[in-house]
Amino acid sequence: MSGAADTPDRAALAVEEVSKSYGSLKALDTLSIAVARGEFVALLGPNGAGKSTLFQLLTGLFVPDEGRIEVAGHDMRHESRAALAKLGVVFQQPTLDLDLSVAANLRFHTRLHGMGRAAKRRIEDELARIGLAERSREAARNLSGGNRRKVELARALLHDPALLLMDEPTVGLDPGSRELLVDYVHQLCRDRGMGVLWATHLVDEAERAHRVIVLHQGQRIAVDTPAALRERAGTNSLGAAFMALTGETPQKKEETV
Amino acid sequence: MSLPRIGHVLQALLALSSRETVKFFHQRGRLASAVVRPSLWLLIFAAGFKNVFGVSVLPPYDSYIEYQVYVVPGLLGMVLLFNGMQSSLAMVYDREMGLMRLLLTAPLPRSVLLACKLTAGTVLSVLQAYAFLVVCALFGVDLPWWPGLLTVLPALILTGLMLGALGLLLSVYIKQLENFAGTMNFVIFPMFFLSPALYPLWKLEESGATIIYQLSRINPFTHGVELVRFAMYGQFNAVAFAVVAGALAAFFAIAVWGYDPQRGLVRRKG
Numbered sequence: 001m002s003g004a005a006d007t008p009d010r011a012a013l014a015v016e017e018v019s020k021s022y023g024s025l026k027a028l029d030t031l032s033i034a035v036a037r038g039e040f041v042a043l044l045g046p047n048g049a050g051k052s053t054l055f056q057l058l059t060g061l062f063v064p065d066e067g068r069i070e071v072a073g074h075d076m077r078h079e080s081r082a083a084l085a086k087l088g089v090v091f092q093q094p095t096l097d098l099d100l101s102v103a104a105n106l107r108f109h110t111r112l113h114g115m116g117r118a119a120k121r122r123i124e125d126e127l128a129r130i131g132l133a134e135r136s137r138e139a140a141r142n143l144s145g146g147n148r149r150k151v152e153l154a155r156a157l158l159h160d161p162a163l164l165l166m167d168e169p170t171v172g173l174d175p176g177s178r179e180l181l182v183d184y185v186h187q188l189c190r191d192r193g194m195g196v197l198w199a200t201h202l203v204d205e206a207e208r209a210h211r212v213i214v215l216h217q218g219q220r221i222a223v224d225t226p227a228a229l230r231e232r233a234g235t236n237s238l239g240a241a242f243m244a245l246t247g248e249t250p251q252k253k254e255e256t257v
Numbered sequence: 258m259s260l261p262r263i264g265h266v267l268q269a270l271l272a273l274s275s276r277e278t279v280k281f282f283h284q285r286g287r288l289a290s291a292v293v294r295p296s297l298w299l300l301i302f303a304a305g306f307k308n309v310f311g312v313s314v315l316p317p318y319d320s321y322i323e324y325q326v327y328v329v330p331g332l333l334g335m336v337l338l339f340n341g342m343q344s345s346l347a348m349v350y351d352r353e354m355g356l357m358r359l360l361l362t363a364p365l366p367r368s369v370l371l372a373c374k375l376t377a378g379t380v381l382s383v384l385q386a387y388a389f390l391v392v393c394a395l396f397g398v399d400l401p402w403w404p405g406l407l408t409v410l411p412a413l414i415l416t417g418l419m420l421g422a423l424g425l426l427l428s429v430y431i432k433q434l435e436n437f438a439g440t441m442n443f444v445i446f447p448m449f450f451l452s453p454a455l456y457p458l459w460k461l462e463e464s465g466a467t468i469i470y471q472l473s474r475i476n477p478f479t480h481g482v483e484l485v486r487f488a489m490y491g492q493f494n495a496v497a498f499a500v501v502a503g504a505l506a507a508f509f510a511i512a513v514w515g516y517d518p519q520r521g522l523v524r525r526k527g
Contacts, residue, residue: 059362063518080518081261085364093355099283100276111272112363114265 011073012037012163012195013058018067020053027053029218030067035195037162040186042206043199045215046248051199052092054215055167058197059089072162085113088161088194090152092168098141102132105140106155113159126154130184146177153181157188164188166198170205182208203239212238216246261365266373269365274377277344281381291340291385295332296392302455303328315457317490325398329390330486331454333409334478336389337382337417342445344378345424349431361516368513375421375509382417383410405489412488416481419501422508423477429515448478453486477504 013035020028028050035041045051057064058071060080069076072086096105103123110119127133130150132143140148149169156164166185170178182205189196198205206212207226214222214229222229222245226238233241242248281287303325314321351357363370393400427440451473458479461470473479480500487494 059358060518061358061361081364081366084362087362089358089362091355091358093358095355095359097276097280097356099280104276104279108272108276109359111268112360112365114262114268114364116264116268 010036011070012039013072013197014068014070015054015058016068016070018054018057018064018069020057020062020064027218028057028064031215031218031220032067033197033213033220033223035163035197037195038189038193039210040189040196040198040208042209042212043197043215044201044203044206044212044242045199046201046246048217049201049215050218051167051201051215053218055089055092055165055199058165059087060084085159086162088156088159088164090149090156090164090166090169092171094148094152096140096148096152098139100140101137102127102140102143102151103136105151106136106158109155110158115159119158122158126157127151130154144177146173146180149173149177149181150184153184160192161194163195163197166196168199168201170200170202178205203242207238214242214245216248221245261369265365266369269363269370270373270376273373274380277347277377277381278384280347287343291336292388292392294339295336295389298332298335299325299328299393299398300396315459317487317492317494323399326400327457328455329393329398329400330489331449331452331482333386333389333413333485334416334452334454334482335449336386337413337420337481338445338448338478340382340385341378341417341420341422341424342427342440343424344374344381344421345428345431345440348374348425348428352428367516367518371425371509371513371516375418375425378421378424379414379417382421383413386413386417401490404491408491409485409489412484415498415501415505416484419477419481419505419508422505422512425512426508426515429512448476451476452479452482454478454482477501480504 011034013033015031015033017030017032018028019026019030031050031054033041033043033054043051043054056062057069058076060076060083063077069083071083074083074086076083097108100108106123106126107119110123115122123136124133127136130153132147132151132154135143135147140151143151153169164185170181173181185196185198186208188194198209200206209226211223212226212229213220222232224232229241229245230236230238233244235241235244307324318326348357351360360370360374361367365373387406390400390406394402423444427444431440451469453473458470458473461473477500480494480497483494484497484501487497
């Protein structure tokens, strides 16, 4: 495991030997993951590898059967509020209220986070950064899929999280929007020193990550830089490395489900 | 863990309340039906039954009253019941749409979030109840307007909270939107008909419908309606208050339990 991630004060996320079962199905099996601040970690796994279960645990929807999760040094089970306050999430499902305006959607979030007067300024800033300041009064319904995702990302950043979780955020986006989103999050990671955990089943989204974690059947089967993974598998593509590791065909880009 | 800041809780309440209210006023159909539904009962049902039921003098009334007057507290209860259930429908909808996930990642205890959600729904319930009272006034129903309009408020709030908490509780167990039709059949209608909303319970007892009479007596909605009825005449019905407050506490506690991450709510969602 990379050295930086193990220093507690630099850790955005620490998942330690977490297990979760649904009945007899072991969705996650003693999984450990660390994300340092300023680090972009891709969580690569085929559908059904346990990514969704992990994200449910990371967002506090459930608690793990065993093991512990810390966000920015706060235990998810015992200090869940402090942990959630440091967590920004973009969910796989769209979560904008389409009837409300863009600004109202963001205001809903700042209020839930109790941001008070600082909120207005933060909303303006984040919208300006993604180039949607002029559309803040429009209903979210009027935005394109790519712009809706950007607003969801802006929303996740409003309370200045230490860790940004992206749960298959490019599902349903066209290739152009997909690339822009990946670029933007890399930039955020650099500029704001945020830890990013980016879950995907699309190998090309993991190419530029600092580290790639390969999840397969609830277990971490590899964690390394993309280059080292390629080298280890003796191939020159991450996709081939992924295939060698999991025995599954990688998906290059979004396929119709 | 320390208590959340009161300012934070108030902001969360404002967030949920304004969202609920704004959405309600966007949905014209819902807005109309909230007022039209009880109005139809008042104008058509009550008109038809005006002379069928002889309503005798019974507390809180001190003289013979028209059927229209009798039925208003029950219809207020209906307004609260429908909106309470519709708020729970919205919870299920939010869950399917993922908005619930967003709500649950707010850095507040779940019980506080649920209490905010419940309060937000109740604000809307009470607003609708007053809108219906305006209709009653327009059609000249002989109600104790002053100070009845004021004294009924706490009863509307408490009953609204209780029915909203029941909705919250159901939202834990209703897994899909389609099941809402089932809620109508198995919750709203039985609660409404097994109550003194449309006729006093002694009528049931008198006609020998003992089981229905006993079921009606333990129905929390019955006590909600009576609480509202008495409050409208400036009277306090202690039994009704105790049952409604107790049911509120119980429903809310079970709902919080159901939303507890240790036990899991959206089990099958992936």
